[in-house]
Amino acid sequence: MCDCVEKIIELLQENCGDNEAKMNGVSFCIGNNNRIQTFMTGSYSFRKKTITGExxxxxxxxNVVFAFCPFCGKKYNFTKDIKKE
Structure with missing residues (x-):
């Protein structure tokens, strides 16, 4: 898993001079070995049409969860450890 999100947030905070600057669309999940993984999400909105076309x-x-990092193109790894009993 890449660390692009952390690097971009760090650069944003450095360039703005604000250590509380944040980026929208960042989500977290607990991955393999109980490590927190960051990934990018997006959202969309649209208006539906009526029968008359209005x-x-x-x-x-x-919401959309990206499968690949939008910065470096590496595939996100969302697999879970499944134990067979």
Missing amino acids: FYKTKTSG
Whole structure:
């Protein structure tokens, strides 16, 4: 697993001069060997169309989990240790 997210956040904080600067779309999961892994997520929203072709006023939204790091292109490893008994 890459450490691009941590590097980008560190560079952001360094360039802004604010050690509390954060990046949106960063999530965490506990991976193999109880290590915390960071990965990028995204969100989307759109308006559905009515039968007449007009758009509804309300938006539908959802989230996306990227399979690859958007910075270096390495595949995220979301596998879990499964013990067979």
